[in-house]
Amino acid sequence: MTNCPNGQLCIAGLGPGDPELLTLKALRALERADYIFAPCPSATRPSLAASIITAANPALEGKIIKLVFPMSANSSELALAWQEAEETIAGYLLQGHNCVFATEGDPLLYGTFSYISPRLAGRINELPFKYIPGISSPFAAASATGLPLTLGEDKLAILPATCGIEQIEQALGSFEAVALLKVSAIYPRIISLLKGKGLLEKCSLVCHASSPQQQIISGEEALKNICPPYFSILLIRSKKDE
Amino acid sequence: MTNCPNGQLCIAGLGPGDPELLTLKALRALERADYIFAPCPSATRPSLAASIITAANPALEGKIIKLVFPMSANSSELALAWQEAEETIAGYLLQGHNCVFATEGDPLLYGTFSYISPRLAGRINELPFKYIPGISSPFAAASATGLPLTLGEDKLAILPATCGIEQIEQALGSFEAVALLKVSAIYPRIISLLKGKGLLEKCSLVCHASSPQQQIISGEEALKNICPPYFSILLIRSKKDE
Incomplete structure (x- = not known):
């Protein structure tokens, strides 16, 4: 495992919904990634992020891994979901996979990834995350x-x-x-x-x-x-x- | 001339500078346009908007028409420049050409086109302008x-x-x-x-x-x-x- 460096993680803004409002940079990052993490409100509900990605390029569907970020005010429910998301992402990165975490809108304006980035960064300390802005x-x-x-x-x-x-x-x-x-x-x-x-x-x-x-x-x-x-x-x- | 309808005008945000931060929608609009208007601070100075466009697709260079939007606080100098830009654009639209006005960043956040849009809309009243947001x-x-x-x-x-x-x-x-x-x-x-x-x-x-x-x-x-x-x-x- 010492010869297997961490994969890289890119956090890409997908824009507000219209797949044509993806940037060239975000689309290329998605196409190059081994895996794509897409947030969804629950395991049974659809992911808007995933729908934008597959509308832009249907071939990307097979790479998508949904992560649950509940729309909840319950802090222990949120903490558990964030920990699960963080562990899933860390697992893929530590296996050397290059991944994209896809967010609706812009990743740093009310973006879901910001809730897990500090602790995830602590676990994966080899490379900084890269961010791609999106239309909010x-x-x-x-x-x-x-x-x-x-x-x-x-x-x-x-x-x-x-x-x-x-x-x-x-x-x-x-x-x-x-x-x-x-x-x-x-x-x-x-x-x-x-x-x-x-x-x-x-x-x-x-x-x-x-x-x-x-x-x-x-x-x-x-x-x-x-x-x-x-x-x-x-x-x-x-x-x-x- | 009654059989020649107005061309359409699309105002497209090009993003902050990296040509990869163009949206798919903006790039397609630029590629489909007959002419592209790019603002520049003076006739002799380069246009950042034009440089983003040609970096994204060098073949677009031949369609670009530079319009001077001076960085000036002199209101009569500004009014004259805006009137010239407005007349140039109106001329192309009235000849039936489909055009894109390209702005750095987002077209509605401190965008140059907003200074001329009300009067231009008054001259070209057949079709509303279309806007494409950009990364600011x-x-x-x-x-x-x-x-x-x-x-x-x-x-x-x-x-x-x-x-x-x-x-x-x-x-x-x-x-x-x-x-x-x-x-x-x-x-x-x-x-x-x-x-x-x-x-x-x-x-x-x-x-x-x-x-x-x-x-x-x-x-x-x-x-x-x-x-x-x-x-x-x-x-x-x-x-x-x-």
């Missing part, structure tokens, strides 16, 4: 609308609505552009806040950005009357001087 | 460091340092991650601010992210003693509980 959903949403996020000296805030209505209000007060993720949980409160600030006419809600189900909602009435799906981004131009 | 430099910089920008309920602020030291201080106070662009103009003041807040050890300066000249600087002494080039991104993790 706020940018896919902006492209869907065609409206500028920022120009000149504008500032952009990207935040999950789960951080609380006070944080959202603060961001709207000081940033010219705000991209809100995970809006579904407190959507009525967000709409009420935006209405109070006269910002509803400066919003676009983009559901399933870049996928065939993509939908863009704007206008006060339409925004009030939708129940947004989980994969929704609310883009708000809060610039005062427009 | 803060995400290329994060991938260079391998350090997470955001996890869980963290918030990310992206801002140009030219917006002023007070705005930077405010963002550092309320966001767990801050990506600062255009740091070279007021770099010593930024370093002084970060030192005062005990954040210098939580910073990485990434110069020329994704290019062969890429350089990552961290650690108080190294950060203090560099004079960063224009294409530099300062990533700061200001999270209190780490």
Whole structure:
């Protein structure tokens, strides 16, 4: 085993869903890899990452190993799942296999791999991991609308609505552009806040950005009357001087 | 001429510099286009966008039309340049050519096309423009460091340092991650601010992210003693509980 060096691990962002939004670099890394790790919410549910990969190149299906990253707030359940993922990856790397861990969007913006990277790095200390950035959903949403996020000296805030209505209000007060993720949980409160600030006419809600189900909602009435799906981004131009 | 419909215009993000960070979608749009518009700072200076395109596919060189977008604060000089760019593009579209306007990074995050899109849309009102998102430099910089920008309920602020030291201080106070662009103009003041807040050890300066000249600087002494080039991104993790 001393003659078998560790395999390398590359963490690649796959983009928001449209397989054409893969970068050339990510696709080549996937094609060169011996194995590809794809996160999924449970053993029985499909992996969005795996579906992007196989849509880009169906021949890659046989290399994919699904890893469970539960959508859970239970810390011991999460710790167990992360430990299992970490052990699986370490096992393949220590056997000398070159692997890619594939993440939706960008690997370092709310990316699943970041939960296991510190401990995994401690076990596999021969080579640093390589990262390939990916298109993240706020940018896919902006492209869907065609409206500028920022120009000149504008500032952009990207935040999950789960951080609380006070944080959202603060961001709207000081940033010219705000991209809100995970809006579904407190959507009525967000709409009420935006209405109070006269910002509803400066919003676009983009559901399933870049996928065939993509939908863009704007206008006060339409925004009030939708129940947004989980994969929704609310883009708000809060610039005062427009 | 009534039988010759307008050509279509697609605005494609080329990513931060590495031609491998083009998306499959952007490359295909460039390859299918009759003409490609690439912004450059003056008629005699090279276009970074054009260099990314020809590095990805040298055969595309013959289609490229450079458009001057001056790096100037003079509003009449800018207005004249934008009008010229707008007229050039409109001319090609009205002749029925399908064109791509190529931008570095993402087209809607500080993208040059946004300065001319409203008036151009008014002239070419048959078809909406299509946008293709691109990897922007803060995400290329994060991938260079391998350090997470955001996890869980963290918030990310992206801002140009030219917006002023007070705005930077405010963002550092309320966001767990801050990506600062255009740091070279007021770099010593930024370093002084970060030192005062005990954040210098939580910073990485990434110069020329994704290019062969890429350089990552961290650690108080190294950060203090560099004079960063224009294409530099300062990533700061200001999270209190780490």
